[in-house]
Amino acid sequence: MVQLNHSKTLESIREKSKKYPYFLRFDIKLYYPSINHQILLKKLPEIYQKISGNKPSKRFKKIFNELPKFLAKSPYNKGLSIGSPLSYALAGIFLLDLDLEIKNPFTRQVDDYLVFSKNKKDPDLLLKNIIMPKLSELGLELNEKKLKSGKIHKDKVNFIGFDFYGGYFTIAEEKIEEFKKKIIKITHLTKNKPTKAIIKQLNNKILGFGHLPR
Numbered sequence: 754m755v756q757l758n759h760s761k762t763l764e765s766i767r768e769k770s771k772k773y774p775y776f777l778r779f780d781i782k783l784y785y786p787s788i789n790h791q792i793l794l795k796k797l798p799e800i801y802q803k804i805s806g807n808k809p810s811k812r813f814k815k816i817f818n819e820l821p822k823f824l825a826k827s828p829y830n831k832g833l834s835i836g837s838p839l840s841y842a843l844a845g846i847f848l849l850d851l852d853l854e855i856k857n858p859f860t861r862q863v864d865d866y867l868v869f870s871k872n873k874k875d876p877d878l879l880l881k882n883i884i885m886p887k888l889s890e891l892g893l894e895l896n897e898k899k900l901k902s903g904k905i906h907k908d909k910v911n912f913i914g915f916d917f918y919g920g921y922f923t924i925a926e927e928k929i930e931e932f933k934k935k936i937i938k939i940t941h942l943t944k945n946k947p948t949k950a951i952i953k954q955l956n957n958k959i960l961g962f963g964h965l966p967r
Contacts, residue, residue: 759913760763760870766768768859768915770905773869777876777908779884782896784864786832790824793847796891805854833886838848859920860912869905877901888902 770776783789796815798809809817823839833840844863852861859868859878870876888895892917901910909918916923 759915762913763917765860766910766912769860769869770917773858773871773878775870775873775881776902776903776905776908776910777866777868777870778899778901778912779807779866779880780896780899781848781888782894784893785835785840786834787893788831788844788847790821790827790830792892793824794820796847796850800846800853802919803853804849825874847891850891854883854887862913862960865913867910871955873904883967 794817797814797820801813820843824833827834833844841863848861848864852859855868857868857870857875859866861867868879870878870879885895885923901908903910905917906919909916910915914924
């Protein structure tokens with residue numbers, strides 16, 4: 754299902770690409786399982802202070818003191834459980850340390866980045882001088898398979914399940930296949946379900962799937 758924020762993100766990409774025609778697309782290798790608990794606990798107060806300009810508040814400290822119990826559920830001092838709202842929040846906050854170092858306009862969805870630039874050399878310099886050193890500091894690795902740079906209106910960009918090419922968005926092939934599998938799963942497990950319930954499930958999956966910015 755295409756969320757409303759995805760629509761806004763896609764429209765933002767279109768607008769930014771007019772002024773910043775070059776891009777760097779990257780994400781983190783096995784992001785959730787790779788988050789080191791010790792580094793996370795060390796970085797959170799630092800990030801709080803960088804953003805707020807103040808020392809951690811009493812409320813922050815209270816929440817922060819509860820985190821070790823939550824993190825202890827994952828072994829090896831690593832990893833966040835997928836599906837937990839707290840994990841999602843921590844995963845988003847952890848990379849703010851990298852966000853603050855990137856001066857170019859960019860869009861991020863958890864660990865998926867699309868960075869914009871005005872010239873062709875910027876992406877490589879940004880990767881070498883900012884991104885790679887910061888990821889190393891955070892104990893993370895770049896996903897080499899999804900690393901790509903180029904000119905937005907000349908080279909196809911895949912981001913959050915959509916392809917952007919020549920000024921137009923299309924739903925990526927892998928997203929279509931994933932959608933088909935979900936529909937097949939719903940329609941194959943209908944033996945003991947009333948028709949209304951099946952239709953409701955299908956509507957929930959279909960609603961918004963093809964809604965793209967024009």
